[in-house]
Amino acid sequence: MDAVNRFCLEIALVLIIVMSNRSFFCCGASVNAENGMKKPVVPALIIFGDSTVDPGNNNNILTVIKSNFPPYGRDFYDKKPTGRFSNGKIVTDYIASDLNIKDLLPAYLDPTTRNQDLITGVSFASAGTGYDNLTATILSVIPLWQQVEYFKVYQKKLRGLVGEENATHILSEAIYGISMGSNDWVNNYFVNPIRMEQYTVQQYQNFLIEIASNFIQEIYSLGARRIACIGIPPLGCLPSERTLRGGLYQHGCIDEFNEASQGFNQKLISLVENMKKELVGVKIAYGDIYSILLDIIQHPHIYGFDEVGDGCCGTGLIEVAILCNIRTPFTCINASEYVFWDSFHPTQNVNKIIAHDLLRRKLGDLL
Template sequence: MTCMYAPWLLLTQLILLQVANLEAKVPAIIVFGDSSVDSGNNNRISTLLKSNFKPYGRDFAGGQPTGRFSNGRIPPDFISNAFGLKPSVPAYLDPNFGISDFVTGVCFASAGTGYDNATSDVLNVIPLWKEVEYYKEYQSKLSDYVGQHKAREILTEALYLISLGTNDFLENYYTVPRRRSQFTVQQYQDFLLGLAENFLREIYSLGVRKISLTGLPPMGCLPLERATNFMNHHECVEEYNNVAVEFNGKLNNMAAKLNQELPDYKILFTAKVYEFFYQIISNPSSYGFDVAEVACCSSGTFEMSYLCNEHNPYTCTDASKYIFWDAFHPTDRTNQIIADHLIPDLLNLFN
């Protein structure tokens, strides 16, 4: 009997070993950033920038709003699923989750934040330095929960997703006069670049080694920017897009420098997000979309957060036909298409 079952036992052991090795490479997805990746942290703070009410989340599992600025999922959810982890990444401040849920992934992001602390002050959201403090707290909790050795392994081998910067320009620099009185836009780019480098060096010192760093999207093509671009017939605001391209180039160079300087640091700068997203907006029908200029929610021109009202009669019935869900944020389907475009590179480098 033993001889008959030995091959099956050996095969089972080999399979389990392969699975263990796979899990060891990326045991968790950990997220820093803004509303592009916030899975609900703003629900728990005193800010007007929330999305924990309908129609947000209407196409999420269970049809309930979670605090994600979308009708459904956001990119970290798709990436987590692609790495064989949970189908969604929970928010650190969500009281429905605890350290046992955060072992395979956690989100510290806050909608409305940026590299610049002054950006988080605009709508009273969590600044990036506070996201790092939450991460340190999480490190301690994880160590208590799984043991110091296992926690160090998880934190070192985890994939860190970082996405922010848009609010620094659209919510802060171009809206509030303070930074414009201090910097030209190129000087502000360099100021943000210094903050970004300090942040990346700090988390490296905390044990972070694997990073997917997302640059700016074609922010001049967001529905709000197009809606207010009266002089150019509601086309994309090229000034904003040009700033995004310039800043992304600088961010890419800085990431390359850190990869050279800091041992074992792997920063994948996902520069192609801009190009791919712009391609989708420019040729929506090629990706199965009907509408690129306006969003699904309400009039689709300027509404987001509380202005995105479930009782508005103009809200579309099928968000999958729209690139944007509200005036700033993509739909579930757009997020999936963009994430699917990035995932092969992430799996190739980090898996």
């Protein structure tokens, strides 16, 4: 070997040794330079909530609030309907991927969920549920208290898989997401004379916030230390609510619903600030999805969308869950042009924008 080649070889060996003993931070993710594999930013993602974050738990319960049939999942892997209320991925899939945890966040009740999936986190969410137990009862879905019970069983399974010390580490370093509240308004309060007689809008907001407060304290007592509280969207701008509340022809947003959303979100922000002071060692953040979704709705072309008033499925006015099915006529050809997939839920492309916005501007304090 001549001197030049020997010199080059020695330099290469030095670089390999140096790089193999260090990591570098790239695009918010820890990357191991030895093998090029990205390391998870946090060990697990654990989710509680409703259809916005349910990857298919409702497939395994007796309810009509399901989406495990076409055309749901039309743009998912293998065009498979999984129970996600979308043409493809939902927000938590993108967050799990962006944090380098895994490509998809699975449903806890999915019989195909593996032990490795439990170690890196699951979703306990149930489409149609809310903070108010009555909301879950109305739609025969999993109430929040039952999601907590599933979480307790999950913890026991996790300890059995990785041992007490590792489980404690995973549970304390995981990000916990809470995303619900929409159904409490559109499927309960505003259609339920009992609740409307019991509470004013402001009183019902306080009622829900009290439940949220108790829930946060409970999962904190169970080991949660990084908690994301996600607000609710501009409910008055959802195609279903525009249609059902007299907006079929003018198709404008319903101010009453948006004001209820804003009031609830403001109180959730106050709750988060209070929890920062009360809970020792907790990192807790408010995730604002109202602003980004409203901006997409008001300026769709900036984000690359053409249709904002109707959902892709069917007429786009009222079709959701079993009303959005393979026999539904007029379903759009290209969902990427639409803000909403059905009359209630965003398309995969909008979910991606929301997820990236949450991580970039809202949830950085948890990392």
